[in-house]
Amino acid sequence: MNIYRNIELQKENQTLVLSVVRSARKTIGLQVCENGDAVLRIPNQLSADALQKFLDSEHAWIWKKVEQMQTRMEQRQETGAVPVGELSRDELEKIKKKIESRVNAYKKAMGVTIGWITIRNQKTRWGSCSSKGNLNFNYQLYYLPDELLDYVVIHELAHRRYMDHSKEFWAEVEKYCPDYRERRQQLKKYKLV
Incomplete structure (x- = not known):
């Protein structure tokens, strides 16, 4: 070099x-x-x-x-988010446990099944759900207010019923997060870059 x-x-x-x-x-x-x-x-x-x-x-x-x-x-x-490369194994495990605990609580309440849960440093998404039920979440959710983490979890779990953003999908989200519109707006102020 x-x-x-x-x-x-x-x-x-x-x-x-x-x-x-x-x-x-x-x-x-x-x-x-x-x-x-x-x-x-x-x-x-x-x-x-x-x-x-x-x-x-x-x-x-x-x-x-x-x-x-x-x-x-x-x-x-x-x-207060730490760059993923600077996180220790214990810190990564703590992040994963917190997100998994929210997923497990809401999947039970919503009556849905899931595949794998993966925590990543995604550049463009807070979360995603595959057709097989595998869930991906951005590690930075850990550092956001809990209500925003919960909104993303509910959003992705609602995709277990509707793999689109139809009226039915948003009605499912609203059942478990009545103020989802406000939370969605709040989340937009945080940028994934």
Whole structure:
């Protein structure tokens, strides 16, 4: 790995310093670290002109990625969520137990069966339910208010009856979470990025 140089990108009154690293790769990649560092990884053979062309054409995309990471860091400060890579095995087990206990309580109340429960670091979903009844939950739910965790659990368990978002599905959610509309709005303020 070889740091080629630092490049500054400007946007309004902000400056982003990108560390450019050349390596034996075929494509250009961007890594935005949680501490705010940004690393642009480029192929060894990429010319300075080609690099500048990439930076010009992908300027908005680079800033979008930086802003997503800033949002993630702000949200983690607000909720106390620890990056998944920094969690100990005991902490991961504690997260899994809390989510599983909520699933087990609601699956009994709702009279549904499930397959596996998996806790992940999903980038786009708080939870999901497969047609086989396997449930996936984002580990960050652990750090949100309990009523939001419960809403996501109820939502996914309602998919055990209706694998869509039909009127019947929402009526099922409402049986166990009468204020689901408010909870859904609250959940939207937390971003998965």
